[in-house]
Amino acid sequence: MYLQEVRTRQKGKIYRAYIVRESYRVGKQVKTRRIANVTRLPEEAREVLAAALQKKRLVPVEGLEAQEALDYGGLAVLEEAWRRFGLEEVFAGVGSERKQRLLKAMIFGRILFPSSKLALREEARGTLLAKACGLEEKDLEEDELYRAMDELNGFWSGIERKLYQGSQPQGASLVLYDLSSVYFEGEGPEGLAQYGYSRDHRQDRPQVLLAVATDGRGIPFHVEVLRGNRADSTTLTGLLVTLRRRFGIQEATFVFDGGMKSWWNLEILTGMELEYVTRSTQTKLREILRRLPEDRQLWLTDRTRVLEIEHEGVRYVVAGGEWRVLRDRERRQSRIAQGEEVLHQIAKAARRRVDPVDVGSRVGRALQRLQAHKYFQYGVDAGGRFWWKLDQERVKEEEAIDGWYLLETNLPAAKASGQAVLTHYKQLAIVEAAFSELKSYLEVRPVYHWRPDRVRNHVRICFLAFWMSARLGAEWVAKGFTEEVPKLLRRLQAIRLVKLSLKGQPLIGLFSRIPSELNALLQKIDLLSLFASPPKWAM
Structure with a gap:
């Protein structure tokens, strides 16, 4: 049986009748017959009748209560990405299963609510973080989190290799490399924390250097924590050895800023048959421009052009902008x-x-x-x-020479035009954005740990969180969405899972209303299906 709505039009007016009908079979034919006319019933009664005829479970409103309402949206996206990116396999063997789940909780926490290990349990209250990681809230205890973080010791090179293989199945043809600094509150670990040039403008604090390599899309695949007083130019050689041994990168174009440029580094790159793009000094730019013939110097009035010059056997590209x-x-x-x-x-x-x-x-x-x-x-x-x-x-x-700068490269012109060389260099802005997100949204700065291994592992947790963020960002950019990933995930946390109970017994889970602008965004980046019904892990 079912409830049928019958509409008729008379003298411009529409009249509705509600009929309970029953289907029956005569031979091979399916027919229906009218059981009752329920048009005079109140609308609420008709809705109850329709639900009952559909064999839906009905309960009295007075017995319903909201058991809890937990932040869900951002965690749902991260949980789906964790599974899809194969991160369960990446962490397989890193300590016990419980410690792997604690590492997962710290990574999710870094993205959604950056905080200290001590504060993570409090921050996770009212969210589904623990459940998303197969834990209970009481498991997010500071000492347990530190012990789980310690398990990264001895496994990190393998983890990076798996991340690289997952995000770079064809290998990286372009490697963007840059440095930044992170300062300590206090003295920091002996030997690692040193006074040096601070990108945070905190020369009064000891620091460490962060070296990050990303691909052309901005997805990071290597991070290193170095002594805070290392000269930029001394860090590149170790990176080249690591990338060749750990990731098997034999052919690639390396892009790095002028602070890492030295005769020795360029000789090593050339000797390893690797190509590079880097920035040269303004002094070198003035020297080259003084030697240009007058007709070519006229080009300098148009800063939208790219000028290629070979000087003393080296290829240079002069570029600028208004x-x-x-x-x-x-x-x-x-x-x-x-x-x-x-x-x-x-x-x-x-x-x-x-x-x-x-x-x-x-x-x-x-x-x-x-x-x-x-x-x-x-x-x-x-x-x-x-x-x-x-x-x-x-x-x-x-x-x-205002507005002009000089790039140096060993890329042959047949392989990369002057404009292509410039594009490669401009992609360093991706790494700068990576550091901005790594240090601001993921709260790397400042560091409060005192053991060198825990400083490194703290940075590694932040790196893993950024890796997830960057992978999602690359997917979303392809769909026309360019907002910062952590910002959107935190907005999605406003979508809550409301668990209803009947007389104290769990009944059903429902999502809070999704605002129209978020609904449109979820549809644009193909995530709306995550909010069709609550998954088993959330219940």
């Missing part, structure tokens, strides 16, 4: 203004018959700190008075 002109000009003007202010103060404070060595040292340090030393000339005259002036010739030299 926005770089403004940036270079504003940066120079700011440094000059700060330098002039410091020099005015020093001149005002300097007494007659100043010590030339002392004042020279003070001025030099102050201008170097402001990166303005090259713009000024200064000294002490015969009368012992301190003097200074702006080096106008140096300023004019820089103005002539």
Whole structure:
């Protein structure tokens, strides 16, 4: 039996009748007969009748109660990605099954609510984190999390190899490499934490260096934690050896910034028959441009063009952009203004018959700190008075090349045009974005661990979280979605799983209403199916 709605139109009006009908068979024919007309029943009663005829389970509203409502959306996406990316197999053998689940919880936690190990249990309260990892909330205890993290020791190279094979089945043809720094609160672990050049502008804190290699899509496949006082140029050789031994990379183009460029590094790359793209110095750029014939120098008026030059047997690409002109000009003007202010103060404070060595040292340090030393000339005259002036010739030299920069490569022109070389270098911005996400969204900075192995493993947990984020991001970009992955996953956490019970007994799980804008996003990136019905692990 079923409830049928019958519509009739009379004099422009629509009339509805509701009939209970029953199907029956006569020979091979299926016929129906009317059982009752229930049009006069209240609408609510008709809905109950329709549900009963469909053999749906009916319960009194008074007996229903919401047992709990837990944040679900972002975890659902991560759980599906964990399974699809084969991460169960990646961590197979890393400690016990329970410790593997704790590692999974720390990785998910890093993406959705970055916090300390101590705070993870509190942050996970009201969410399905524990269930998504096959745990209970009480399992997220600080000491247990640290012991699970310690299991990464001795397994990391194998984990990286599996991640690389999963994300790079054809191997990486383009390797983007860059460095950043992370500082410590306190002294940090002895031997690893050192004072050095800080990208976080915290020279007052000991630090470590993070070296990250990604493919052309921005998916990372290698991370290394180095002493905080290592020179950038000394880190590349070890990377090349690791990438060849661990990942079997025999042919690839390496892209890295000028800080890692040295004669020795370029010789090693060439000797290993590897190609490279890197940035050269502005001094080298000025030298090359001075030797250009006049007709080619006219090209420099159009900063949208790419100029290829061979100089002393080396291939160079000169590139620029109008926005770089403004940036270079504003940066120079700011440094000059700060330098002039410091020099005015020093001149005002300097007494007659100043010590030339002392004042020279003070001025030099102050201008170097402001990166303005090259713009000024200064000294002490015969009368012992301190003097200074702006080096106008140096300023004019820089103005002539505002917006331009110089790339050096051993890629043959037949393999990569000047524009292709420039595109390779611009992809370094992907690594810079990776560091931004790794250090900000995933809260790597600052580090509070005191054991070298735990510092490394803390960074590795963050790296694994970023690897998942980057894999998802690459998939979503292909579907036209460019928002930062952690931001969207955290927004999706607003979708909650509400568990209903009847007289204290679990009954059913329902999702909270999905806002229309999120519903459209989920449909765009093919994730709406995750919210059709609650999965078994969530119940």
